[in-house]
Amino acid sequence: MEQKSSRNFDLLTLGQVLLRLSPPDNERLSRGDTFVKQVGGAELNVAVGASLLGLHTGVISKLPAHDIGSFMKGKIRSFGVSDDFFMYDHSPSARLGIYYYENGAYPRKPKVIYDRNNSSFFSLDINEIPQEVYTASKCFHTTGITLALSEQVRETTIEMVKRFKAAGTLVSFDVNFRGNLWSGDQARETILKILPYVDIFFCSEDTARLTFLKTGTAKEMMKSFTEEYPISIVASTQRIVHSPKLHTFGSVIYDAARGEYYEEEPYRNIEVVDRIGSGDAYISGALYGLLSSGGDCAKAVAYGNATAAVKNTIPGDLPSSNLDEIETIIQAHNATGYQSEMAR
Numbered sequence: 591m592e593q594k595s596s597r598n599f600d601l602l603t604l605g606q607v608l609l610r611l612s613p614p615d616n617e618r619l620s621r622g623d624t625f626v627k628q629v630g631g632a633e634l635n636v637a638v639g640a641s642l643l644g645l646h647t648g649v650i651s652k653l654p655a656h657d658i659g660s661f662m663k664g665k666i667r668s669f670g671v672s673d674d675f676f677m678y679d680h681s682p683s684a685r686l687g688i689y690y691y692e693n694g695a696y697p698r699k700p701k702v703i704y705d706r707n708n709s710s711f712f713s714l715d716i717n718e719i720p721q722e723v724y725t726a727s728k729c730f731h732t733t734g735i736t737l738a739l740s741e742q743v744r745e746t747t748i749e750m751v752k753r754f755k756a757a758g759t760l761v762s763f764d765v766n767f768r769g770n771l772w773s774g775d776q777a778r779e780t781i782l783k784i785l786p787y788v789d790i791f792f793c794s795e796d797t798a799r800l801t802f803l804k805t806g807t808a809k810e811m812m813k814s815f816t817e818e819y820p821i822s823i824v825a826s827t828q829r830i831v832h833s834p835k836l837h838t839f840g841s842v843i844y845d846a847a848r849g850e851y852y853e854e855e856p857y858r859n860i861e862v863v864d865r866i867g868s869g870d871a872y873i874s875g876a877l878y879g880l881l882s883s884g885g886d887c888a889k890a891v892a893y894g895n896a897t898a899a900v901k902n903t904i905p906g907d908l909p910s911s912n913l914d915e916i917e918t919i920i921q922a923h924n925a926t927g928y929q930s931e932m933a934r
């Protein structure tokens with residue numbers, strides 16, 4: 591796995607930053623008088639998680655040039671994530687994407703309502719992205735959410751993926767399939783166009799089967815991506831939902847150059863408070879593991895699993911663990927097998 595040490599950033603992510611509005615406690619979206627403001631967006635979540643672990647990260651995005659944009663910018667900076675590559679929309683109709691989230695409580699499911707169409711990010715054009723971005727970072731990460739947003743954003747993203755790859759940047763991509771943004775067929779058709787440029791690929795077993803129509807075991811499917819495309823690393827997370835508030839989380843990583851799979855005992859009996867963003871937290875930990883070690887997949891599994899497991903226990907989209915916390919949790923996980931013992 592090649593890393594260019596002269597690059598200023600370890601990780602740049604591309605995506606829409608979203609304002610999340612949730613009624614407090616278990617109140618419903620259709621009732622109540624108050625919303626809690628939170629900050630989200632899959633690619634921002636990854637940049638925040640990796641920054642808290644110690645990587646130098648930034649987000650490439652487009653925000654409205656008004657107070658709501660400033661609120662987001664302040665929040666993002668407070669996590670040490672750079673706004674060097676923010677573009678601003680000065681038009682009178684500039685707006686930030688919003689999503690409304692209602693917490694679930696068994697047997698009522700959680701609810702997501704997007705209000706993001708035609709927000710400022712949707713006008714992101716390849717010509718407004720500064721050329722220096724393509725050589726600014728060791729790794730570039732984006733997701734299927736960004737590709738799903740609009741034709742304009744899709745074209746910009748595909749072109750950026752190609753330019754980052756051509757500039758020698760490691761390209762990381764998470765399918766992150768959202769059925770409320772596009773269909774499986776649309777996702778497959780689009781993502782297959784960028785897989786020739788992807789180095790690190792995050793794809794769940796369900797998505798491999800349902801979206802990419804793969805068959806076989808989870809490990810066979812992971813390997814098959816690397817046989818069809820020049821992908822170096824495939825990571826797949828696994829979640830078992832024992833009850834709405836009690837989950838098991840683990841992952842497998844396949845290293846194509848070594849022809850080896852890496853996995854560890856999963857985290858069991860996670861007390862889930864808010865699972866949103868835990869997949870992104872996993873990616874932040876896995877990329878930290880890879881980028882801080884020159885491609886050690888065992889480290890990626892350990893840091894990815896621990897960062898995701900902890901995120902599940904915290905409200906909001908963003909990870910909040912620093913390196914000390916994650917390393918303490920990894921040590922406890924390895925030494926005592928506490929989570930494993932509890933399940934036996």
Ligand SMILES: O=C(O)C(=O)C[C@H](O)[C@H](O)CO
Nearest residue numbers: 630631632735866867870907
């Ligand atoms: O759903 C989206 O598009 C978001 O980006 C909001 C959340 O932060 C994201 O889903 C978590 O992965």
